[in-house]
Amino acid sequence: MDVNREIRTNLEGQTVIVTGGTRGIGLGIVRVLARAGANLVVTGRKAARLEALAEALTAQGTPFRTLVADVARRETSAEVARVALEAFGAIDGLVANAQSYRPVTALADVTESDFDLVLETGPKGTLWLMQAVLPTMQARGRGRIVTMGSAMGQTAAPGYGPYSAAKEAVRSLTRTAAREWGRFGITVNCVCPASVAHRMPVMEEGSDRAKAFAQMYADHPLGRDGDPEDDIAPVVAFLLSDASQYLTGQTLMVDGGGIMRA
Ligand SMILES: NC(=O)c1ccc[n+]([C@@H]2O[C@H](COP(=O)([O-])OP(=O)(O)OC[C@H]3O[C@@H](n4cnc5c(N)ncnc54)[C@H](OP(=O)(O)O)[C@@H]3O)[C@@H](O)[C@H]2O)c1
Structure with a gap:
């Protein structure tokens, strides 16, 4: 048996860049x-949070770089790619995860700045990063890009108009990139x-919020919330690995089947 064929999720x-x-x-x-x-290149807006993460990654011996970079600012994308290449000589994967939110607002009251913020940090920020990593992935003939959509984009929800639209734009860009860049060995999928x-916020047992939360999962196939580490991240790791090399342009609903009750 060829052992290497058995460890394709390694x-x-x-x-990998994670925004x-x-x-x-x-x-x-x-x-x-x-x-x-x-090897990780991790971004965020708040320096203190990046410092806390850097401490943890250092303690466990993970090779990494962190940098403050607002995905809404196009020039930071080139900087993120430059830092990754300088530190590690290659970029194998991009997880375009960052997204800023606005408070829940009825469509009739949405302002231009509300809409701009979610578009700039969602589809636009995602595209700028995809563009920034393209040259090196194309030159090496391999790349993995994972974007983040939302079920809310597909089902809609009152008060989430701009966010839902932004997340559907991310899914659309994902499909276009998959078509344009597949021949370069680059796969692009959305989670x-x-x-x-x-x-x-912290929920007190028996509070209205806790009850609403429980009700949300009452008709949910798996009946519980997803855990970032145990439930969501392993699917992203799969999409970054060779195990998913024949999968592109797709959306994976990593929601415990929640979309089926929508
Ligand atoms: N949570 C869900 O159930 C859910 C459902 C559907 C889709 N999603 C999508 O999944 C992704 C992650 O969601 P989440 O719930 O984990 O979000 P979150 O808890 O709000 O975390 C967002 C992360 O992105 C960073 N960030 C926010 N705005 C940024 C910007 N403009 N530039 C750079 N970094 C920025 C934040 O860092 P700072 O603290 O430094 O700002 C933070 O690390 C998003 O794309 C979201 O739309 C989430």
């Missing part, structure tokens, strides 16, 4: 990729995760 020595890797789903992805042996607990 990311040992591969360099927004300091908390929530991005942090779960960073932790799993670190355990899979990847629609569900991992809500970390976005909620």
Whole structure:
């Protein structure tokens, strides 16, 4: 048996950029990729959060770089790619995870700045990074790009108009990139995760919020929230690995089947 054929999910020595890797789903992805042996380039906006992450990655011996980079600013994408190439000599994967949010707002009241923020950090920020990593991936004839959509883009939800539109734009860009770049050995896929607990304030048992949360999962196939590290990140790791080499332009609903009750 050829052992190498059996370990196609190994990311040992591969360099992966994760945007927004300091908390929530991005942090779960960073932790799993670190355990899979990847070199990591992690971005976020808040320096203190990046410093805390840097301490943890240093302690476990993961090769990494962190940098403050707002995905909404196009010039930072080139800088992120430059740092990755300078530190590790190659870029194998990009996880375009960062996204800024606006408070829930009825469509009738959405302002231009509300819409601009989610578009600039969602589809535009994703595209600028995809463009930044393209030349090196194309030159090497291999690349893995993972974008982040949302079930909300597909089902819609009152108060989430701009966010839903931004996330559907990300999925559309994912498909175009898959078609344009497939011949370069680059796969581009989108994950629609569900991992809500970390976005909620601490919930007291029996509170209205806790009840609403429980109700949300009452008719859910797996009946529970997703965990960034245990449930979402392993699928991202799969999409970054050779195990997914014949999969591109697709959306994976990593939501415990939640989309089926929508
Ligand atoms: N949570 C869910 O159930 C869910 C559902 C569907 C889709 N998603 C998608 O999954 C992804 C992660 O969601 P999440 O819930 O983990 O988000 P989150 O908890 O709000 O974390 C967002 C991360 O992105 C960073 N970030 C935010 N805006 C940024 C910007 N403009 N530039 C650079 N970094 C930025 C944050 O760092 P700072 O703290 O430094 O700003 C943080 O590390 C997003 O694309 C989201 O749309 C999530």
